[in-house]
Amino acid sequence: MRFDKVWIVARKDMAELRTNKYVLYTLVFMPVIMAVVIPFSFLPVIYTGAFETSGEQVELDLTPSVTFADQKINRTMIVNATIENCTIRSSYIYASRIFNSTLLDTRVNGSELVNVSVVDVSVIRNSNLWNVDVSPSSTTVNCAYVDEDPNDVRIFVDIVLNSMILFFMMIPAVIPTVIASYSFVGEKTNKSLEPLLATPTTDGELLVGKSLSIFIPTMIATFISFVVFTIIIDVGTYPVLGFYPVPTPVWVYSIFVLGPLFAIMSIALNVYVSAKVTDVRASQQFGSLVIMPLVLLMVLAIMGIISLSIGYLLVFTLFVALIDVGIVYLSIKTFKREEILVRWK
Amino acid sequence: MIRTEELTRTFNGTVAVDSLSLEVSEGEVFGFIGPNGAGKTTTVRILCCLIGPTSGRAFIGENECGREPDSMNIRQMVGLLPESPGLYERLSAYRNLDFYGQLYGVKDGERAERIKELLTTLKIWKRKDEAISTFSKGMRQKIAIARALVHKPRLLFLDEPTAGLDPEAARTVRRFILNLKKEGGTIFLNTHNLHEAERLCDRIGVLNTRLIAVGSPEELARRYWGRTTALRVKMLTPRIAEAVKSLDFVGNVQEQDGELLISLDDPDERNPAIAKAVMENGGEIQSISEFKRGLEEVYLKLIGGST
Known part of the structure; x- marks a missing residue:
């Protein structure tokens, strides 16, 4: 196989796809939904589910306008502030957020405390306490305790995040059905396949070139989406979790191994479907069958039959790889000059 | 240049081309005329190594159609204008030709010169950067002809080159073919237009699945x-x-x-x-x-x- 020919075909197809607004919408909207909308909808689940709450959480109206970081604060009154990594002594704090700090002989009211140690005769009122350690000499009045169980939190967060993988795998599975329908059926309906087949290229070079032009943008969209997703999840959860929950090995494995396998399955299925249908929409409808293995995995995970651990994913990968081999074989058999000109509808 | 020996092709038992034996010399313009379904396009597809024969043999020069690596050599030697222009609508005229030039292995500088020469001759150079979707049917046909010629093929197959064109566009295309003929190119022309065949072709073959007659228009x-x-x-x-x-x-x-x-x-x-x-x-x-x-x-x- 001559890769210069493959790359010429791939570049031409990508240039054509760049001018197709339907392809561009798909390449932008789907990753944005997965990278932005899904994390934001899952963040509250992580916030609440990772912690055990005792007492009614207090409605707080916090609008911090000033930040104190890495300081020793003494005999001070602070209102509407964000306080991080500070040691606060003999002070009064109202309507503020306090992170990773120590309070000594301090009064707090209407605030949120996260990872804070309360010692010496301090008093906390009307506040929400996330993972706060209160010494016996101190008191709390009308406060809600939200405590993490150090052993369970990681497991809970992993379960929640792993369930998002299945949504995420929709990107490499679904985007190729849209692009491939234009690339293969589009070229067929445009009758541009015949002059292309008359060039001194092999069937394999044309097939791989056209497939690459679908695979490359799909995987770029998947990777960018994953990076944005990781940033949003990590930035959004670090203050309450104290660690960065993604990327995990399961995520990395899914993005770099399962993702490409789904993309290949989707592309190959579309090549096969192209021979049977005569318009782009029909091709997209048939092509969407590719999400069936994904739905199967979702059902098994929801029913609790499997968990999304590396072990199960390896088995699932084998299953997807076997389907890939079958469909790729069919697509190679389908994408031959003689077949295209004689048997394609 | 072209030689076929008892060339036959069937599709699901239906005979499309029956025992076609034919020779076309270098520099000759040969026309195929016949009704719809006579096997003209099938013959061209076999000769361009797009499909194989059911039986018989076909040669372009010393290369046998349907046999590797001969088929690859043949595709490099020939240019094809199929019935439909089949251009990439979203790409510019230049990009369309450039893509095919690259596939045929025409070197960068030579390719740019060749594209300019063809588009200038066909009076489309000024619109080279416009998308094909903005072009008229006649202009698309000209671009498709330029595409078939971008690698300077030794043999050119034209399948209904003026079908569906208005008289002016058809005349431009015919003049272009006449110029190619003057330059000594070998052309294999499929057409329903008998006046066109009479005017352009040195010899004509009348095909109706079987080759009924071959000769110059006067001889026939x-x-x-x-x-x-x-x-x-x-x-x-x-x-x-x-x-x-x-x-x-x-x-x-x-x-x-x-x-x-x-x-x-x-x-x-x-x-x-x-x-x-x-x-x-x-x-x-x-x-x-x-x-x-x-x-x-x-x-x-x-x-x-x-x-």
């Missing part, structure tokens, strides 16, 4: 109609017509627009005797010449229609 007319003398007489009377018909060497005699069309084996030898018979019967000859039958009449006679 002579072979299937014999030679015809057109005789114009000042006052054509039944007596004169009868006198001509009664000559034993005369075949068919037709009266058309005041002329007598007389089928003969050898007009050069027999015309004086005809003139003598006319004058003896009181006729005054205005003109006597050879009547040339058009390809259309030959075609209809061969394909089974009536003239």
Whole structure:
């Protein structure tokens, strides 16, 4: 196989796809939904589910306008502030957020405390306490305790995040059905396949070139989406979790191994479907069958039959790889000059 | 340049091309005419190594169609204009040609020069950066022809090059083909347009699954109609017509627009005797010449229609 020919075909197809607004919408909207909308909808689940709450959480109206970081604060009154990594002594704090700090002989009211140690005769009122350690000499009045169980939190967060993988795998599975329908059926309906087949290229070079032009943008969209997703999840959860929950090995494995396998399955299925249908929409409808293995995995995970651990994913990968081999074989058999000109509808 | 030996192709038991044996020389413009479904496009596809024959063999130069690596060599040697232009609508005219130039392995600088030369000749250079979707049907056909020529093929296959074009666009395309002919290119032309075939082709093959006849337009007319003398007489009377018909060497005699069309084996030898018979019967000859039958009449006679 001559890769210069493959790359010429791939570049031409990508240039054509760049001018197709339907392809561009798909390449932008789907990753944005997965990278932005899904994390934001899952963040509250992580916030609440990772912690055990005792007492009614207090409605707080916090609008911090000033930040104190890495300081020793003494005999001070602070209102509407964000306080991080500070040691606060003999002070009064109202309507503020306090992170990773120590309070000594301090009064707090209407605030949120996260990872804070309360010692010496301090008093906390009307506040929400996330993972706060209160010494016996101190008191709390009308406060809600939200405590993490150090052993369970990681497991809970992993379960929640792993369930998002299945949504995420929709990107490499679904985007190729849209692009491939234009690339293969589009070229067929445009009758541009015949002059292309008359060039001194092999069937394999044309097939791989056209497939690459679908695979490359799909995987770029998947990777960018994953990076944005990781940033949003990590930035959004670090203050309450104290660690960065993604990327995990399961995520990395899914993005770099399962993702490409789904993309290949989707592309190959579309090549096969192209021979049977005569318009782009029909091709997209048939092509969407590719999400069936994904739905199967979702059902098994929801029913609790499997968990999304590396072990199960390896088995699932084998299953997807076997389907890939079958469909790729069919697509190679389908994408031959003689077949295209004689048997394609 | 092209040689086929008993070339046959069937599709699900239906014969598309039946035992086609043919030779086309280098520098020749060869036309294939025949009704729809006669096997013209199938023949071109076999010769361009797009599909294989069911039986028989076909050669382009020394390369055999359907055999590797010969097929790859053939695709490099030939240019194809299929029935539909099949251009990339979203890409510019230049990008379309550039893509094919790259696939045919034309070097960068040479490719740019060649594209400029072709688009300038076809008067499209100013619109080279516009998307094909903005072009008229005639312009698309010109781009498709340029695409077939971008790698300077030794053999050009044109499948219905003027089908569906308006008269002006069709004339431009025909002129372009005539120029290619003058430059000595070998062209294989499939067409329904008999006047076009007559004007452009050195030899014509009449195909209706089987090859019915091959020859130059004049040869075909002579072979299937014999030679015809057109005789114009000042006052054509039944007596004169009868006198001509009664000559034993005369075949068919037709009266058309005041002329007598007389089928003969050898007009050069027999015309004086005809003139003598006319004058003896009181006729005054205005003109006597050879009547040339058009390809259309030959075609209809061969394909089974009536003239």
